[in-house]
Amino acid sequence: MADGKELDIITAPFISNSKLEGLNFLRTPATGCFRRHFRGGLRSHLFELIQAKDLEAEQTGKVIDNIRQFPRAMPSRMLRVLRTRFDSLDQALKEIEKYRLLLEILGPDLVARSEEFIVEYQGCGQKEILLCGLQEYIKGTILDPWHLAGRDALKHFYRPNATTPCHGFIARATREIKTFVGAVRTMIHTTGHIPDLAGVGNLMLTPEGRLKLVDINNIIEIKQTASIPLDDRGYPCCDKSMEVLFILEQKILQQPISMDDPLHERFFTPERREEVKTLEQAFYKRLNKIP
Ligand SMILES: Nc1ncnc2c1ncn2[C@@H]1O[C@H](COP(=O)(O)OP(=O)(O)O)[C@@H](O)[C@H]1O
Numbered sequence: 312m313a314d315g316k317e318l319d320i321i322t323a324p325f326i327s328n329s330k331l332e333g334l335n336f337l338r339t340p341a342t343g344c345f346r347r348h349f350r351g352g353l354r355s356h357l358f359e360l361i362q363a364k365d366l367e368a369e370q371t372g373k374v375i376d377n378i379r380q381f382p383r384a385m386p387s388r389m390l391r392v393l394r395t396r397f398d399s400l401d402q403a404l405k406e407i408e409k410y411r412l413l414l415e416i417l418g419p420d421l422v423a424r425s426e427e428f429i430v431e432y433q434g435c436g437q438k439e440i441l442l443c444g445l446q447e448y449i450k451g452t453i454l455d456p457w458h459l460a461g462r463d464a465l466k467h468f469y470r471p472n473a474t475t476p477c478h479g480f481i482a483r484a485t486r487e488i489k490t491f492v493g494a495v496r497t498m499i500h501t502t503g504h505i506p507d508l509a510g511v512g513n514l515m516l517t518p519e520g521r522l523k524l525v526d527i528n529n530i531i532e533i534k535q536t537a538s539i540p541l542d543d544r545g546y547p548c549c550d551k552s553m554e555v556l557f558i559l560e561q562k563i564l565q566q567p568i569s570m571d572d573p574l575h576e577r578f579f580t581p582e583r584r585e586e587v588k589t590l591e592q593a594f595y596k597r598l599n600k601i602p
């Protein structure tokens with residue numbers, strides 16, 4: 312089941328609740344357990360795979376330098392369960408194919424690698440198909456593209472640590488972001504798809520300044536229609552992801568806007584931006600109404 316090369320398709324019932332016992336299509340490893348991750352997404356359920364000894368240290372503490380400390384148990388892996396229910400196996404396989412394309416173009420350094428697998432389960436008498444992934448856990452801070460300020464924007468994401476000084480962190484993160492935007496542009500030109508860069512927490516920076524795209528299951532087809540495409544939740548995800556690409560280029564890499572850039576020409580006209588803004592506001596209004 313490595314990276315979806317061979318698919319492990321398991322038939323098992325799935326109890327749809329937040330309790331971990333609900334994940335009964337997984338064998339919990341003898342030395343670990345799953346627990347819900349403290350950050351959740353709109354599209355995915357996220358669970359941490361924790362080693363039992365780390366959980367114990369978190370709960371009962373361990374004495375370091377004569378002080379009892381309660382270190383947060385670091386997940387060894389993340390389990391992603393996409394909320395989407397697929398109608399057919401083909402649809403789920405297509406999603407895995409898109410992830411493989413992403414990995415091929417961006418490379419494993421820029422993507423949090425995931426071993427994708429499909430689960431067929433019987434809910435209320437009807438068979439449904441779930442897409443899951445066991446993904447590497449990325450320790451770090453969220454690179455929030457929407458609140459970047461000043462020339463030293465990356466400094467705010469630095470957390471002091473023993474191995475990387477702040478200037479080393481900024482230099483490395485800048486290099487990684489340059490490679491990343493280049494690879495995303497290649498993906499756009501060669502495949503007509505863009506990964507979701509707009510969602511909160513989709514991009515992360517490690518303490519050493521490495522950039523990782525963790526949200527790997529929302530890869531958007533760039534439609535050639537004049538109207539602004541919306542995702543299944545009514546969010547203008549494609550346009551907002553393009554916007555993040557431009558933000559990274561301009562605010563972090565300090566690259567001037569090229570007037571010949573066909574992407575800029577198409578996605579960044581004042582009229583289109585205004586329309587995207589209206590659609591985005593409508594999306595948040597609907598979201599706030601959900602109890
Ligand atoms: N592999 C991972 N390592 C660390 N944090 C992660 C990982 N995957 C997701 N997260 C965090 O969980 C949150 C939701 O994840 P995301 O993949 O964006 O979910 P969704 O598909 O619902 O948008 C984000 O804040 C993200 O930073």
Ligand SMILES: [Mg+2]
Pocket residue numbers: 352353510511512513526
């Ligand atoms: Mg996301």
